Each structure stands twice: as structure tokens, then as C-alpha cells.
Amino acid sequence: MTTLPQSTDRKLGLVIDLDTCVGCHACVISCKGWNTENYGAPLSDTDAYGANPSGTFLNRVHSYEVQPPEGTAQLVHFPKSCLHCENAPCVTVCPTGASYKRVEDGIVLVNESDCIGCGLCAWACPYGARELDAVEQVMKKCTLCVDRIYNENLPEEDREPACVRTCPAGARHFGDLGDPESDVSQLVAARGGVDLMAEQGTQPVNKYLPPRPRDRLDDVDVLAPYLEPVTTGPQGFLGWLDRALDALPGGKE
């Protein structure tokens, strides 16, 4: 049923640390690998080696530049996948009941054998978390690796989403965000984790930890004032050239 549950027993989700993400895209590759080889329709690529390659991905890493009013710009790598929203707009629009949010752990899933491929859920999602597979013609989205996290055939350390397991920088964390005592909830509280597009009213479960302020490099050395450059302008031939060019019409601002 595509009506949303009033509440879920647990709120499994991811916490993504934008401070430590190095933008290596390993999570993108491991996600594609696991979800192509395991549960559900494979994630197809079309024209993969041609001029116009395109493919289905459940997780993508964007890069943004933040330019403060003063000082240097900062580059932030930004992995984005389904946020398993509590008030998931993609679920309620589904006409067939293929989309649903699980009561036991809050994971938003698609029953692919019920999906008619109308694409309305992808329209309803503000985050672009759902992609219609070009070959299978069914809606694909992050399953939070539901076939890993409860899989007793895997060693215990592998029972977490593929993206979390593979991250070399420790920038991705998995756990129950409904339990205030859990490691992920503590991390969100300590680092001031935020919701994406809170104004859209989706109440996302996944949280993002903002980049921490960079160290300031001024006033590092007490000797710095003595190291100021002695000359302020070019000397000798270069100085003459500089002055001569400035003297030409349109030379000096």
C-alpha cells in the first residue's frame, strides 16, 4: 500500500560526512557493482563505450565550490543517494503499490514486478534519487543494500551497505537514526548534521555533516612581519618596462 506508515520501528539510514569525503567515487562503483550483480533488475549502461554513454546509478557524487565573502574557495564533494524520507513523496504518488516504505526499518523500496514504469515517483522526488532503467524499464533506487544488511551468509563486518563498506575515507556511516543512543545519532548531534531541502517537507532520514571550518593560516609565525618582501615594485629593466607601458594610452587603469 502506498500510504505511508505513521511511524517506523527503526529509521535505518546513512550519515555522510562532507568534511572527510575525498570525492573518489568508490561508493558509486561499489553501489553499481553490488546492485547490478544482486537483488533486482541490473543497473544498465547504454552506449557505454560510445560517444554518448549513459547509465543508471543509485548513488552519484557531485562536487561544489563554496566561495566565502573573504578568503579562498572550498571544494566539497557531495555523494547523493535516496534519503529514505519519513514523509516520502515518491511513495504516495505510486499508482500501483510498487513503491512502499517498510514499517520495520523505514527503508523505501520498489517492488519491481509491480512497477509500470510511469516515472511519476521520479518526478515527485526532489533529490533525484530515483532513475528509470533504460533497459529494464522499471524504477531503480537505493535499497540501503537490504540484501546485505540482514544477510547471514555474509561475514558480520560486511552486513552494511556496499557504499559504507567500501568508503576509504570513513565518510559514510550506517545505522538507526531513530535511536538517539546509536553511533550515527550521536555523530549527527556532535557535528550538527543537517537535512537536505528541509523546506520540501520530506523529513529525510539520511543526514549530512557540514564541512568543518578550515584552520586559519594568518598569524602562524611571530617572525612573519620580518619576512615581508623588501621591494614593492619591479626594479631595473622590468621596472622601466612597467612604467613605460603604463605611460602608453590605455596602459594605466
Added chain:
Amino acid sequence: MHPAPSIILFTTLSGLGFGLLAFLGLGMPGSTGWVAFAFFAIAYALAGGGLVASTFHLGHPERALKAFTQWRSSWLSREAWTSTATLTVMGLYAIGRVFFDADWQVLGWLGAALAVVTVACTAMIYASLRAVPRWYNWLTPVHFLTLSAAGGALLAGQVTIATPLLALAAAVQMAIWMHGDGALARSGTTLASATGLQGGTVRAFEPPHTGTNYLLREMVHVVGRKHATRLRAIALILGYGLPILLLLLPFNHWLGLLAVLTHVLGILASRWLFFAQAEHVVGLYYGKR
């Protein structure tokens, strides 16, 4: 949003068809026999044909019947129910009109009411999408309903009603354009809120992939907006202005037909803009809108 020709054609034609069905159900015109047959045939070709065409853009049309199950939450599912109910009830009503020279009024009124509800459901599919600020507005259902009413009256040959309804639809059309132009800005969703990044100006530095993807093809369609102003003028003149002018002239069936044709062309332009100009907030992640 990507202006898919199939969806533009379907929503325009089925909107007209359900508008015509509503007027036929109300007994305007109350013709019987072959004339009634012609009216109902046109209405069914538009409304039913549009619905059948809409299943072609599905990834798995063979599972389309499952779309009837989620009427409790999904406007698309509700539309499936109300449209088939309208076509069934109006089919029975048409049998009376065409073959028995009878006006089974209760059926007609019920069918007309269902036709109105169907158009409202279609509009609510768009109006309920918060991720598309331009559509997420009560003006969207008003726009679809006034347009269906005007087009239906025009097709039903109700000249005296069609003229003011066309003027009303034109006013709503202009209101939705003017209101829609600032909708994304008013929604409060920006690249900063989308990424949660603070402390400076956020700029999309590098996309996640070198090629394109489903999201960009489906929801970030910038090319279609190039001629927006000209298309708006075309939509206003062909869709509303010319039909009103033609209806004000002494009535003639050829002028009526011309009015219908220009109206349909104008509304196709308007519907193209409805999709092409609608910005989905996911575009912000890609530094586009």
C-alpha cells in the same frame, strides 16, 4: 520537465474530450440519433484515445491494470478510476441518446460530474508535486478545469457559453504564467538548501558524470524554454483570442470548426510551455534550472 509529445497530446486532447462529455451529459446539446452519435464519437475519440495513448509511454504497459489499486493515496490511480467510470456511465447515457431517443438525465448528470472530477484528478497529479514549484499551486487545477470547460463548450457548439468561458480560461492562463515565473524563487529551495552548505556562495563545480542521465533528460529540460515569450503569445492568440473573435462573428459551422482548430493548436503550445517551463528542483544539484 521534459515536454514529451505523447503526454502533451494526451493531456490536451483528453481534457477537451472530458469537457465535451460534461456538456453532453448536461444535455447541451440535447441532440439524439446520428447527430448525438457524431458528438459522442468525437468525445470518445478524444477522451478514450488520449487514455489509451497514455499507456504507450509506460515502461511496462502490460501491468497498467495495477494502476487501479492505490486510489487511497495516488492521484494517478484516482484518475484511472474516474476516467473509466466517466467513460462507462457516459457510454450508457449515449446508448439512450443515440438508439432510443431517450434522455436518461440522472446518468447524464452523473457522467458530467465524473468528467469534471477526472479533469481535476489529472490536474492534481501535477499540482501535488512539491518538487516542481511552478505546478505546486491551486491555480493548476483551476487552469485545467477552466480550459476543459471552455474547450468542451466550444466543441459542443455552445457559442454563448463558450465565449465567456474562453475569456475566463485566458485570464487563468495569464495568472498561472505570471504566478509561475516566480514560483521557484518563492519555494525557498536553492542550491544552498539542497546541499546544506553554508558560509558562502555555493556553485556546482563538477557534475557526477561526463555524460547525461535519466534525471537530466526527464527533469532538466532547458532547451524548450528558448522561445517561451513567443510561444505564450501564440498560445494566447490561437488558443483564446482567435476562437473568441470567431465566435463573436455571425455563427457558421466552418467558422466554428476553425475556432476549434485554432483553440487546439494554441492549447498544444500552452501545454508545451506547461512542461518545458516547469523547473524541477533536482536541476539545482546540477547547477541548472
